[in-house]
Amino acid sequence: MKKLMTILLTLTFAAFTAACSSTATSRSTGQTFDDATLTSKVKTEIAQNQGVGKAAAINVDTYRGVVSLAGFVDNRDQAAAAVKSARSVEGVKDVKNNLQIKPSK
Numbered sequence: 001m002k003k004l005m006t007i008l009l010t011l012t013f014a015a016f017t018a019a020c021s022s023t024a025t026s027r028s029t030g031q032t033f034d035d036a037t038l039t040s041k042v043k044t045e046i047a048q049n050q051g052v053g054k055a056a057a058i059n060v061d062t063y064r065g066v067v068s069l070a071g072f073v074d075n076r077d078q079a080a081a082a083v084k085s086a087r088s089v090e091g092v093k094d095v096k097n098n099l100q101i102k103p104s105k
Contacts, residue, residue: 027064034091035062041089042067051081058082058099065093072102 027035039062046052046060058071067086073079079099086095 031064035064038062038065038067038089038091042086042092045085045089046082049081049085051077052085053078060086062092065091066096067092067094068096068098070098071100073099074102076101 039060042060042062046058052058053074058069058073061068061070067089069082069086073082079097079101082099083095083097086092
């Protein structure tokens with residue numbers, strides 16, 4: 001009976017461990033948390049960068065350390081400042097720039 005309990009506990013532990021690990025197309029719980037932390041840090045860095053401008057509407061998303069910037073900025077300088085800010089955050093592996101320049105009126 002004791003041996004059966006040990007086997008069951010071992011199998012249960014293995015199942016929980018496997019459920020929290022990542023696969024080629026998904027993230028582990030730890031990776032998801034790390035990505036959320038990076039997203040917050042990048043958003044803060046961009047908000048504090050005066051070169052980006054307050055009128056910029058930038059969405060930040062992170063997947064496995066790769067940050068994607070999307071949205072609209074007034075000019076190329078603001079886009080470059082946002083990308084530079086994102087790259088300056090420790091832990092960012094790469095930055096995908098999907099920012100678009102607002103059309104002039």
